[in-house]
Amino acid sequence: MVVNYSKWDALxxxxxxxxxxxxxxxxxxFIRAKQNQIHQxxxxxxxxxxxxxxxxxxxxxxxxxxxxxxxxxxxxAQQATAPGQNPDEFMMxxxxxxxxxxxxxxxPKPPKGVYTQTxxxxxxxxxxxxxxxxKKELGDKPQxxxxxxxxxxxxxxKKVKGLQxxxxxxxxxxxxxxxxxxxxxxxxxxFSVSSVAKxxxxxxxxxxxxxxxxxxxxxxxxxxxxxSIMDSAGQSSGAEADVDExxxxxxxxxxxxxxxxxxxxxxxxKAFAKIKMGDYKKCLQFISENHAVVxxxxxxxxxxxGFNAQMDGKPEVAKQCVHQALLLQYCRSLGRDGVGLFFKRxxxxxxxxxxxxxxxxxxxxxxxRSRCAELTxxxxxxxxxxxxxxxxxxxxxxxxxxxxxxxxxSPSEExxxxxxxxxxxxxxxxxxxxxxxxxxKVNEVLGKMSVEEAEEVVEKLGEGGMLSVEEGVIDGTxxxxxxxxxxxxxxxxxxxxxxxxxxxxxxxxxxxxxxxDD
Numbered sequence: 469m470v471v472n473y474s475k476w477d478a479l480x481x482x483x484x485x486x487x488x489x490x491x492x493x494x495x496x497x498f499i500r501a502k503q504n505q506i507h508q509x510x511x512x513x514x515x516x517x518x519x520x521x522x523x524x525x526x527x528x529x530x531x532x533x534x535x536x537x538x539x540x541x542x543x544x545a546q547q548a549t550a551p552g553q554n555p556d557e558f559m560m561x562x563x564x565x566x567x568x569x570x571x572x573x574x575x576p577k578p579p580k581g582v583y584t585q586t587x588x589x590x591x592x593x594x595x596x597x598x599x600x601x602x603k604k605e606l607g608d609k610p611q612x613x614x615x616x617x618x619x620x621x622x623x624x625x626k627k628v629k630g631l632q633x634x635x636x637x638x639x640x641x642x643x644x645x646x647x648x649x650x651x652x653x654x655x656x657x658x659f660s661v662s663s664v665a666k667x668x669x670x671x672x673x674x675x676x677x678x679x680x681x682x683x684x685x686x687x688x689x690x691x692x693x694x695x696s697i698m699d700s701a702g703q704s705s706g707a708e709a710d711v712d713e714x715x716x717x718x719x720x721x722x723x724x725x726x727x728x729x730x731x732x733x734x735x736x737x738k739a740f741a742k743i744k745m746g747d748y749k750k751c752l753q754f755i756s757e758n759h760a761v762v763x764x765x766x767x768x769x770x771x772x773x774g775f776n777a778q779m780d781g782k783p784e785v786a787k788q789c790v791h792q793a794l795l796l797q798y799c800r801s802l803g804r805d806g807v808g809l810f811f812k813r814x815x816x817x818x819x820x821x822x823x824x825x826x827x828x829x830x831x832x833x834x835x836x837r838s839r840c841a842e843l844t845x846x847x848x849x850x851x852x853x854x855x856x857x858x859x860x861x862x863x864x865x866x867x868x869x870x871x872x873x874x875x876x877x878s879p880s881e882e883x884x885x886x887x888x889x890x891x892x893x894x895x896x897x898x899x900x901x902x903x904x905x906x907x908x909k910v911n912e913v914l915g916k917m918s919v920e921e922a923e924e925v926v927e928k929l930g931e932g933g934m935l936s937v938e939e940g941v942i943d944g945t946x947x948x949x950x951x952x953x954x955x956x957x958x959x960x961x962x963x964x965x966x967x968x969x970x971x972x973x974x975x976x977x978x979x980x981x982x983x984x985d986d
Contacts (some may be wrong), residue, residue, distance in 0.1 A: 478650045510651070513642055518579045520639040526575055526588065527632050533591055534598070534625045536566035541618055555613045559599055567592050598624050733769030736761050741770055745791045752811045755799065762800050762807070767793045774833075778840040790833045798825065858915045859922030861907055861935070872905050873934050887932035898925065902934065 489498045540562045547553065567573065575588045602620030606613070733741065740761050743750050755761060774789030799807045813821035861870060875887040891899065901909040914922045929935045 478648065510646075513646055515581060517639060517642050517646065519582050520635050520642070522576075522578050522582050524632060524635050524639070527628055527635070529575060529591060530594055531625065531628055531632075533566055533595055534621060534628070537562060537595065538618065538621055538625070540565045541614075541621070545614065555617070558614075559603075559617065563592070563595055563599065566595070731765075731768050731772050733766050733773055737766035737769050738773075740766070740796075741773065741789050741792045743792065745788055748811055748815055751792075751795060752807070755807055762796050764797075764800065767797045767800070770796070771832075771836075775836050775840065778836055779843065783837070786836060787829070787833045790836065791829050794825070794829055794832060859917070859919060859926060860911045860914060861926070870907055870935055872902055872907070872910070874903055875932065875934070883933070887934065890928050890932040891934065893928070894925070 487495070487499065489495050544558070544562065547558070573590045573592050575591065578584075578588065598621070599617075602617060602624065605620055606616045736758055740751075740754055740758075743754060770789045770793035774786040774793065777783075777789060778786035795810075799810045802809050810821075813819050814825060875884055875891050877888070879885045879888050891902070894902070895913075898910075898913045901913045914925065917925065926935075
């Protein structure tokens with residue numbers, strides 16, 4: 469592989485060990501003298517570059533004023549040719565017209581080390597000197613003094629332009645010579661980067677998703693996830709009917725009273741929400757004394773409070789909370805001086821900010837009101853939903869009662885053994901309800917089961933002979949069962965009334981017979 473070393477040709481070395489000098493000349497002294505020569509030439513070259521750049525800047529300013537002077541002369545050409553016009557006064561007026569502001573009359577300061585012994589004159593002095601030179605060149609009485617002055621000024625303009633071209637050429641040559649060699653001053657940092665290893669953030673603990681709250685007629689039925697209590701056959705074991713034992717939390721049910729983040733305003737935010745709408749002076753005073761109220765948490769809390777107030781049927785309080793919440797949001801979003809800027813705009817009569825802010829308040833409140841109306845409508849529709857079907861035990865004959873027979877713990881006959889096995893398959897809550905002998909407790913446990921599970925339990929109770937009931941059980945929650953039960957009750961009452969009437973009529977016959985005998 470061929471290596472190209474030509475890029476090192478531009479290095480300017482002042483100390484070369486291979487240099488050969490005259491035997492009568494000390495080598496170290498020669499190298500030191502060469503070093504001084506190189507540094508001196510480099511310094512003079514850079515000084516010339518700075519001087520030429522500054523001179524070009526001054527000449528550019530002078531050319532602009534010469535152009536203004538020529539423009540002024542051409543604009544007042546008719547006035548100059550008027551009879552009795554004094555050339556000196558005319559040129560003085562033209563110089564005053566092109567002078568401009570006093571700040572522009574001062575040339576820029578030269579770089580360090582350039583024109584340190586002399587002070588650069590003002591542009592007005594330069595222009596006056598230029599006009600004096602033109603006057604000297606024209607003599608005492610020129611034939612056409614106006615045209616002569618114009619030509620003289622244009623001639624000096626060409627000289628300045630020519631000088632600018634010469635300066636540009638010299639500057640280009642010097643810069644080329646300066647860039648031809650690579651020196652220590654040319655070394656600079658091209659790219660630099662630093663990296664600090666930061667400690668990795670600890671993994672946040674996995675948060676358990678909260679179950680969606682569903683409003684139902686029987687809230688207790690949701691306390692246990694029936695899907696998580698399945699037997700080997702995939703059917704519910706009926707453990708949710710255990711009313712005596714405390715409900716245990718499962719992996720699918722999370723009690724979120726402790727870990728739920730309640731978004732609500734602090735006492736400071738609640739106090740700010742009580743300020744009347746439109747009382748911006750009091751709002752500004754409150755924020756100035758309690759700047760923490762501008763926090764984003766207060767805005768969210770006030771919006772939630774307004775939502776809850778709308779749900780409670782308090783529209784005025786809801787709109788008040790929305791107004792104050794958006795006021796804090798605007799103050800926070802307008803930047804560092806957002807509080808002062810917001811109240812300055814909102815209190816200025818006829819300012820566009822008033823309309824924008826009020827429209828935002830109205831639209832936000834309208835969305836909250838619409839959403840609350842939808843939720844209220846859904847709640848009403850859910851309350852009118854069909855009732856949960858339940859299986860309840862009732863005696864067919866009102867004069868009879870249902871007796872509960874519990875199998876013995878130490879059965880002797882085969883029928884009793886089978887009945888005991890059926891009894892032990894029931895959930896503990898149902899077993900205790902049966903052992904109490906109260907039909908109401910049994911019905912309470914059956915009400916917590918599904919219709920299919922309750923029917924299966926009633927069938928097992930009949931197989932085990934634990935219920936002394938007639939064939940067929942009336943479901944008091946269905947329309948058919950209620951009508952049948954009502955009919956049976958009316959029939960029983962009619963029979964009872966007939967018996968009482970018969971008794972009364974029999975007593976009356978005996979009284980009449982006794983009277984006849986007397």
